[in-house]
Amino acid sequence: MSRRRLLGTAGAAGAVGLALGAVGGATGYAAGSPEPVTALTTIGTDYLPFHGVHQPGITTPVQASGHLIAFDLLPGAGRKEAAALLRRWSASARTLMAGEPATNGGGAGGHDTGIALDAGPSSLTVTFGFGRTFFDRTELTGQRPEALDPLPAFSNDHLDAGRSDGDLWIQIGSDDALVAFHALRTLQKDAGAAARVRWQMNGFNRSPGATPQPMTSRNLMGQIDGTGNPKPSEPDYDRRIFVPSAPAAGTPAWMADGSYAVVRRIRMLLDDWEQLTVARQEQVIGRRKADGAPLTGGTETTEMDLDKLGRDGSLVIPANAHARISKPESNGGAAMLRRPFSFHDGIGDDGTPDAGLLFVCWQAHPLKGFVPVQRKLDRGDALSAFIRHEASGLFAVPGGARQGEYVGQRLLES
Ligand SMILES: C=CC1=C(C)c2cc3[nH]c(cc4nc(cc5[nH]c(cc1n2)c(C)c5CCC(=O)O)C(CCC(=O)O)=C4C)c(C)c3C=C
Numbered sequence: 001m002s003r004r005r006l007l008g009t010a011g012a013a014g015a016v017g018l019a020l021g022a023v024g025g026a027t028g029y030a031a032g033s034p035e036p037v038t039a040l041t042t043i044g045t046d047y048l049p050f051h052g053v054h055q056p057g058i059t060t061p062v063q064a065s066g067h068l069i070a071f072d073l074l075p076g077a078g079r080k081e082a083a084a085l086l087r088r089w090s091a092s093a094r095t096l097m098a099g100e101p102a103t104n105g106g107g108a109g110g111h112d113t114g115i116a117l118d119a120g121p122s123s124l125t126v127t128f129g130f131g132r133t134f135f136d137r138t139e140l141t142g143q144r145p146e147a148l149d150p151l152p153a154f155s156n157d158h159l160d161a162g163r164s165d166g167d168l169w170i171q172i173g174s175d176d177a178l179v180a181f182h183a184l185r186t187l188q189k190d191a192g193a194a195a196r197v198r199w200q201m202n203g204f205n206r207s208p209g210a211t212p213q214p215m216t217s218r219n220l221m222g223q224i225d226g227t228g229n230p231k232p233s234e235p236d237y238d239r240r241i242f243v244p245s246a247p248a249a250g251t252p253a254w255m256a257d258g259s260y261a262v263v264r265r266i267r268m269l270l271d272d273w274e275q276l277t278v279a280r281q282e283q284v285i286g287r288r289k290a291d292g293a294p295l296t297g298g299t300e301t302t303e304m305d306l307d308k309l310g311r312d313g314s315l316v317i318p319a320n321a322h323a324r325i326s327k328p329e330s331n332g333g334a335a336m337l338r339r340p341f342s343f344h345d346g347i348g349d350d351g352t353p354d355a356g357l358l359f360v361c362w363q364a365h366p367l368k369g370f371v372p373v374q375r376k377l378d379r380g381d382a383l384s385a386f387i388r389h390e391a392s393g394l395f396a397v398p399g400g401a402r403q404g405e406y407v408g409q410r411l412l413e414s
């Protein structure tokens with residue numbers, strides 16, 4: 001049974017999937033065994049469409065496993081080669097997100113590597129973006145959005161140029177690590193003679209089902225991280241995250257329904273952080289560690305009371321608390337959708353964990369999202385003493401590919 005058929009059955013309804021499983025559909029570890037075959041869990045069957053108004057992987061729930069990868073076009077590769085590459089990448093993304101084997105598997109004879117065999121789509125998303133340098137290399141400078149102007153330098157930056165920026169960027173996410181790695185290998189092979197990897201970062205989040213009920217994920221500092229994100233129920237949700245369908249003057253038409261991704265590799269100084277008492281850690285953020293509730297009381301979803309004073313007359317949520325400073329109300333309304341992965345790359349040269357946050361945030365314009373907030377954080381965030389920004393990227397992520405289109409077609413064929 002092909003991965004596609006598996007999806008078609010199990011993805012349609014759990015009961016149907018179960019029924020087919022019972023009549024012998026091969027679902028992985030049980031294949032070839034005499035035991036009755038068990039249907040995929042919902043983690044395997046969960047499927048997100050490739051085609052749509054927006055690219056997947058922006059407002060879709062963050063997955064357990066992720067790869068961020070930037071490519072530079074190779075000498076001799078221009079607009080034509082870039083268009084062919086985006087066409088190949090889009091075809092692979094569509095195929096893999098549907099749970100089918102890769103058509104350009106890269107093994108001898110082009111067969112699929114088999115890394116994701118037996119698994120369902122597992123919420124795989126693949127998201128493509130263009131970096132500032134892409135536009136000169138492809139002689140599309142006139143189509144470069146001004147929103148791709150370089151990010152300002154911040155005092156807390158320790159940026160490694162080799163792990164920053166890039167002509168092209170891909171974000172891969174899946175709730176299965178093998179499905180995510182399979183997509184990574186396939187897309188790397190698709191790059192062929194057109195582009196080479198500039199940098200790659202691997203991340204993770206909590207697995208679905210690990211907690212008794214779904215909840216906001218924790219980061220490697222142990223904090224509930226994501227509470228203050230814009231909510232789909234809020235009237236300005238789309239406006240904050242996406243470029244309008246009819247972009248304003250100054251924004252090229254090909255960015256309609258697109259978004260801008262700011263990517264920061266943020267090292268956490270975990271040895272220092274873990275020296276703090278929980279009470280002190282909570283003062284740094286302004287929220288309780290156990291349940292993410294504001295220090296002013298309530299539950300995770302209760303609004304912070306920024307004016308509340310304690311018995312000693314000082315602010316309950318300190319003036320330099322991270323959650324206070326980063327609030328839209330403290331930044332002229334600037335807001336972003338944070339969709340990060342944690343990372344851990346072993347022990348660094350200094351003997352401390354090379355671990356932290358692959359901070360990915362999405363906004364309609366970086367000057368209305370990341371930039372003003374980071375400027376403010378840079379000046380007085382209590383968290384700054386415990387983190388270090390080590391790499392940075394800003395990418396224009398075009399709207400989703402409609403049926404029959406590839407991602408970026410409206411730019412590359414403009
Ligand atoms: C410039 C943007 C931001 C960076 C960089 C950033 C780094 C960073 N944040 C945490 C942990 C938490 N952040 C929280 C809230 C929060 N952070 C930002 C922005 C940046 N964070 C925003 C916009 C917000 C939401 C503020 C609001 O509207 O309430 C929180 C509190 C819980 C939550 O709302 O998610 C935590 C915890 C780390 C560890 C980190 C770098 C490693």
Ligand SMILES: [Fe+2]
Binds near residue numbers: 322
């Ligand atoms: Fe934050």
